[in-house]
Amino acid sequence: MHIHQLNVSHNDRQDRLLLRMNTQTGEEFRFWLTRRLTLRLLPALQEAVGRMESSQVQMVAPDPASRQILTEMKRESFMQQADFKTPYAEQAQQWPLGEEPMLVTDVALNFQPSGMQMALQDKGMAGAAGQVCQLLLQVELLHGLVHLIGQAMDKAQWQPGTTVDAVALEETLAPTTGYRH
Helix, strand or coil: CCEEEEEEEEECCCCEEEEEEEECCCEEEEEEECHHHHHHHHHHHHHHHHHHHHCCHHHCCCCHHHHHHHHHHHHHHHHHHCCCCCCCCCCCCECCCCCCCEECCEEEEEEECCEEEEEEEECCCCCCCCEEEEEEECHHHHHHHHHHHHHHHHHHCCCCCCCCCHHHHHHHHCCCCCCCC
16 A cells, blocks of 8 residues: 555544545555544654654654654754645545544554554454554655644644633632632
């Protein structure tokens, strides 16, 4: 499977992220990502990008600070070249996992010489067979996925520190008299 486009959007009704991937052969894969899973997945993906970037022979970064700087430089380079303006193609002809998005309950990341293998799993209910979709992501595609998930998390206000005006909420909920610190 050769991934052609990625799309990540927040669904207000479900309060989930919808990750869609279409291939060059007209297939579309759809996944629901919950807030809890996404908040744990994003740092792992960011770490994976850093490890992949620093493992390239010409770009060895021995310590975490150097790896962070290298990753940021590579991310900036990627962002300048990436095409986020082309609309996601809604022309799927096949849905190998079904038209309804698969609810991702677990993610396994494994590094391969040709990229990172990401297994998205829906373990299903107790006693039921689940689904697994394995993807092989090159570092450029991983940079794009991290960027799109970050944008969708910002829109959903899932990022730590981007809560709905926390100060105003605190003032609304605080008693009119009493001790405040």
